[in-house]
Amino acid sequence: MVQAKDLEIEGLVCRYATTMALHGLDFRVAAGEFVSILGPSGCGKSTLLRAIAGLVPTTEGSIRVEGKSIDGLRPSERAVAFVFQSYALYPHMTCRANLAAPLVMTELSAFGRSAVFGRLSPRARRVQASIGERVAATAKQLEIDGLLDRRPAALSGGQRQRVALGRALIREPDLFLLDEPLANLDAALRNRTRSDLRALQRRIGATTLFVTHDQAEAMAISDRIIVMFDGRIRQIGTPDELYRAPADLDVARFLSQPHLNVVPAEIVRRALGERTRAGDIRIGGRPLSAIEGVVAFRPEHATMARLDEPALPGLRVRVDHAEHGGSEANLFVRLVADDTPCVVRIASRAIADWPSGREGVLHFELDATHVFPGEHADMGEPGLSGRAVA
Amino acid sequence: MNATERQRRRVGTALALPAGTLLAVLLLLPSIGVLSFSLTDYQFGMPGFDWVGLANYAKLFTDPDIRRSLFNTLLYVVMVAPLSIFAALALAILIEGEGRLGSVFQTIYFLPITATLVAMATAWEVALHPTFGMVNAALSAFGFAKVRFLSDPDTALATLAVIGVWKILGYNTLLFLAGLATIDRDLYEAAAIDGADGGWGRFTLVTWPQLAPVTLFVTVITLIRCFSEFETVAVLTNGGPSGATDMILFTLYQQAFRYFDIGVASALAVAFLLFVALLSIVQVSLFERGGAA
Numbered sequence: 001m002v003q004a005k006d007l008e009i010e011g012l013v014c015r016y017a018t019t020m021a022l023h024g025l026d027f028r029v030a031a032g033e034f035v036s037i038l039g040p041s042g043c044g045k046s047t048l049l050r051a052i053a054g055l056v057p058t059t060e061g062s063i064r065v066e067g068k069s070i071d072g073l074r075p076s077e078r079a080v081a082f083v084f085q086s087y088a089l090y091p092h093m094t095c096r097a098n099l100a101a102p103l104v105m106t107e108l109s110a111f112g113r114s115a116v117f118g119r120l121s122p123r124a125r126r127v128q129a130s131i132g133e134r135v136a137a138t139a140k141q142l143e144i145d146g147l148l149d150r151r152p153a154a155l156s157g158g159q160r161q162r163v164a165l166g167r168a169l170i171r172e173p174d175l176f177l178l179d180e181p182l183a184n185l186d187a188a189l190r191n192r193t194r195s196d197l198r199a200l201q202r203r204i205g206a207t208t209l210f211v212t213h214d215q216a217e218a219m220a221i222s223d224r225i226i227v228m229f230d231g232r233i234r235q236i237g238t239p240d241e242l243y244r245a246p247a248d249l250d251v252a253r254f255l256s257q258p259h260l261n262v263v264p265a266e267i268v269r270r271a272l273g274e275r276t277r278a279g280d281i282r283i284g285g286r287p288l289s290a291i292e293g294v295v296a297f298r299p300e301h302a303t304m305a306r307l308d309e310p311a312l313p314g315l316r317v318r319v320d321h322a323e324h325g326g327s328e329a330n331l332f333v334r335l336v337a338d339d340t341p342c343v344v345r346i347a348s349r350a351i352a353d354w355p356s357g358r359e360g361v362l363h364f365e366l367d368a369t370h371v372f373p374g375e376h377a378d379m380g381e382p383g384l385s386g387r388a389v390a
Numbered sequence: 391m392n393a394t395e396r397q398r399r400r401v402g403t404a405l406a407l408p409a410g411t412l413l414a415v416l417l418l419l420p421s422i423g424v425l426s427f428s429l430t431d432y433q434f435g436m437p438g439f440d441w442v443g444l445a446n447y448a449k450l451f452t453d454p455d456i457r458r459s460l461f462n463t464l465l466y467v468v469m470v471a472p473l474s475i476f477a478a479l480a481l482a483i484l485i486e487g488e489g490r491l492g493s494v495f496q497t498i499y500f501l502p503i504t505a506t507l508v509a510m511a512t513a514w515e516v517a518l519h520p521t522f523g524m525v526n527a528a529l530s531a532f533g534f535a536k537v538r539f540l541s542d543p544d545t546a547l548a549t550l551a552v553i554g555v556w557k558i559l560g561y562n563t564l565l566f567l568a569g570l571a572t573i574d575r576d577l578y579e580a581a582a583i584d585g586a587d588g589g590w591g592r593f594t595l596v597t598w599p600q601l602a603p604v605t606l607f608v609t610v611i612t613l614i615r616c617f618s619e620f621e622t623v624a625v626l627t628n629g630g631p632s633g634a635t636d637m638i639l640f641t642l643y644q645q646a647f648r649y650f651d652i653g654v655a656s657a658l659a660v661a662f663l664l665f666v667a668l669l670s671i672v673q674v675s676l677f678e679r680g681g682a683a
Contacts, residue, residue: 076585088576092599105585
């Protein structure tokens, strides 16, 4: 169990020759917290991780661990561990040597490392013995003790990933930085490894930043998630907060992969009317009559009703096709009004009721629906859309 | 074997025939010819010859001129190969670290490869000339005695070695640069986090091991090129002064086209071919062992 430390980022800017990679990021990660950084490729999430590790220079701002600035320190002095997507294991060295590398490089001098002098000096011999013990302990913890004498090329993807984790763990770092460490594993292994990873993180208690572009992965294992687009933070929150109250359309879309239904408010207004006998129709806390822009709802919050018996007014749609997904299915439909594509989650046994071309009525849960300014409006102001969210 | 299989084989043979014939006529037959000549005392222009067995090969080890030529070649290789390999590695690392000017340096060091060597050798001859060469002008300007680089037996081979390094350095540098470019950036970042963010630590942890296959290739290529040095000898010294720069390929050329002693020349050629083949086999086997590990 390591002594967990907190991390504070303030006004962090990364600028390369002409492009801004990070536009002034601010956030805090509590000691022992597991935080995912989620965003599409090119959003700067890897750059952020590399900036914290000291691998890319920052232009402005500060990075503090437990209140102490680590700006300007060399990567090896920052007490951070980094797991690369490619694992970056040294291919010419055995797993044992790979695990030992961080300790060997920091605790032994160039003479101590050499085969001849390392054996002659009593101090170097003592350090080597202690390194050997720590390698054995780490290998045992990760259940890779049987692989120590193999080279990375002789290991499976999952085994390599464990060795890479071990090389990170062995330094007993303040911060654990993981750059898409699961991306190179196949789907089945990825799901198992991510729970293993989370269990390991809980056991050692290290503050962890986990970069991923897979929203399901981030939702599954994070205490909190930082959503990034174009080098800016769009939203920070727990998985539940992000699911229930996405800050803007980009975030909502990204978290609702593969499908989010986005319908212009005007179409909804025309289909539903503005009020019922019970009162104004309200979406996301606002009367439908006052809503500009678009409304967005997930496939699981939509249902289909037959055209001849619509219990309530809804959006009139025509079925395009269905995708079977086991117990459930996705029904792809288009609005009759303006051809907007939508997806409805239906029971897979209901596929036969909705052949291609049939018309029906789409209902969606107003409480689980979000309102955002139009698609082309400036998405950079989360405050505006944040108010609109239910 | 059914009919279609026979048909396939016939077509395959027909398609392979042109290339096979060319291989036989241009490579196999001459090689066999040389191998046969090396076992005779055939002299160019003579009407007949006798089989002399391995006498020509024995002569390679007993003839004082040929022994000196072999010794010169070895000396030349020992001077040129290590220097041109390690200097090229150092240059490649420097050039890679240098951002914008890197490609300029790369071009400059590569120039000797693209230039015609005979023309460049003439330029060297002018530069090194005892009376009006600029190297000697520079030496005397700093108060040193003039050196007859190419005509003094003590300096001639060393001078050729310097030119040899100059000739081969750019090529080796280019190979090392290509090798450096293939090293995974993540490995350097991992090394930086592990405490090797530059200098000797990073070189020993990442660069040198990752360059091992390239280094092996460069070493073999350099050895072969050094052993087969011919042009500078032919153009600059003609093997002189008094045999001080006589090297194996030049001896071969002299034996064949000056003394018309085809038997001895063929024996030299076969020995040389075996040596180069041996080097290549060593390279391939080392390379495959490295790849399998």
